[in-house]
Amino acid sequence: MASNLPLQLPAGVSDLLPPEAAALRQLEQRLLNCFRSWGYQEVMTPTFEFATTFQAGSQAGEEGALYKFIDRQGRVLALRPEMTAPIARLVATSLRRRELPLRLGYSARVFRYEEPQAGRRREFHQAGVELIGAGGVAGDVEIIALAVESLVQAGLEDFRLGLGQVAVTKGVLQDLALPPEAVAGIKSALASKDLVALERIYDEYHLEGERRRRLELLATIHGGREALEEARACFGRTAAAASLAELSRVWEALGAAGLEKWLFIDLGILRDFDYYTGIVFEGYVPGLGAPVCGGGRYDGLLAQFGYPCPATGFALGLERVLLARGETASACPGGYLVAGRDLAALLKRARELRSKGTAVVLDGESRSRQEAAARAAARGLNLEWIGE
Template sequence: MKIERPRGTRDFLPDEMEKRRAIEAVMRRIAESYGYREIATPTFEHLELFTIKSGEGIVEELYAFKDKGGRDLALRPELTAPVMRLFVNECSVMPRPLRFYYFANCFRYERPQKGRYREFWQFGVELIGSSSHLSDAEVIALAYRIMDELNLDFELHIGHVGLLRHLLKDIEEDRASKIMRLIDKKDVEGLSSYLREINAPEELAEKIYALIELTGSRDVLVEASRLIPDFDMSHMEKLCDVLDSMNVNYVIDLGIARGLDYYTGVVFEAYAKHGLGAQKQICGGGSYRLTHLFGGEDVPSTGFALGFDRIAEICEITPPQKPVIVVVNVGFEGEAFRIAEELRKQGFRVVTDVMERNIRKQFSYANDINASFAVVVGKREIESGRYTLKNMVTGEHYELSFEELVKHLSREAQLP
């Protein structure tokens, strides 16, 4: 019986994995250049970690289960809550700000579609302990640099949920949260219907519609100040000053709501311009407060998560390739294995025959796997101490000592 992989999951063959690892390497390098250090959290957590901030309704979207001890657990659907739990449990007395990054798989039980899977990967960072515009600027610049260095064609949008929350301050919390979620989904029709349903004042509705339509250069902030004159716009102004000095290209978009109640200030999203269709968001983040929900003090944080799978789908990075060297054994398996091991110690990627093939079939296999070189180990080579090296691309042959062989291969493979 043939067993298929579970719906919403994928298998990755070597070419795809090499591409994904190359993308991951760029993300890690840039995060570490900003002083961020890697952390990891469990694949499953107590279910309460996710329901305490999102409500019981989120259980339908999770892989939730009871373990053999009857405890309610869930596969992690995202990483921010686990990182905040880790901070409260392990790091609350460490010097601030803390700079963490992570790369891990997450799980959500939802309908699979292009760019949306039940198992997916996120790369993200959390800057914990600062509410300054400078922390927002650093995190946004870091996300921007990663996407820019990967040569993605994207547009970065920056907003501030404080404006919408200020408008909704006199609305019941549950209703305000639903309005924010409708705005986040860009569901204008649903928003209009709901505002009528709750008999929202006409003036409030008009200001909401006007605010979420404000998109463009930083001049938009002036229009927002006219619309909501009692809201302090200085944080956004100073943020834009820093981003402008770093040549970060962005669009001010005051219709970004992010849909989650724990976001408190600056929020941002990045969208791919091509290749992803409706599922075009590749990055999302902002400033938030979560630690107090998990038993810690109220600590400001800023972070983002990159949709790794979507980025992998549109990124055209070429993974670095080491040439493959095949050691062809002509009746001397032990010596062939020894030579192969010595070459591996020198940094080469080496394949030996484990199928007990004859020499012709070993060369045929070398061609099949696109090997760059073949080193022949037979009686003549062992007796003379000089090995036959064949360039599988040009067909050239060389007779070389082991030291000459290493130098030649290093030069051809451009190894240090």
């Protein structure tokens, strides 16, 4: 059969069939409930806004990653690539006079023009929270504890959350007083964990002995409390000391609360280096090639919207969580098939059953009880035949 309609989808987007849609919706509800139970209220922002809003945000808002279009006044709009920048805009405008800290949550579709690969799609679902107006250790502890609980609630059992602190890296780099192009090279190599490029830069700028060792440790310190002690021994007298002490306090508090088994320290976790200002973290699940969640402190963003205040938060990628869980929701929803020839009677009986909370499918087409029984069996429903 010839058709002029395109039957294919563009790259990086997909349909969700009933079991997948049910699984995603269920996950979304669980996460929103979890956020709510921590006092985070849900907000919704427009699917598209002025592109400049997103460009103030993280790497996701970079030129190449935005889906942009032009309105009739010639202004540039874009589909949201993430939710943090829109929420920062919202807080700096509509919620400006509210008492801080603000606790906001969301679940939304986001859009990025990326090469579809390794769990990256051009349209995907993110659920997350932002804690705005809470600086320092208390805010970091709350957000990380909530991230752990979210992953548990999401049904992941075997996950780990890695904590880093970009301020340590920034402090160490500042102490080394290198030329700006060397700093830019080191930042980009550290962020992409390109240890080969780092070696090149060390050689090029004649970084030897203690200076070189510090940078090498930045890229490789990993573990639990002992990693923190190693870091303090090495960076204790640098500009990084204060931010490292902060990380230790966060670690101690989370450990004392019994969360240590989910956590590890890795100073090589930097995420978007220029955007984040303090403690950052990523959630990993064995066998899944990309993180399932990520977040951290971004004390500089709100100032870009004219409302300087500290903030931290995180987001989970819902498709990645489902992929990591590897199961789908049950395809059979259960319930009744109410069948018969008297349509009015069917509607009446169905209403009674639904009022008790069960799902009811109507069947006014079956001519006999046997026919209806076959239909009910095929769909995994209980039959209720109205008539003789």
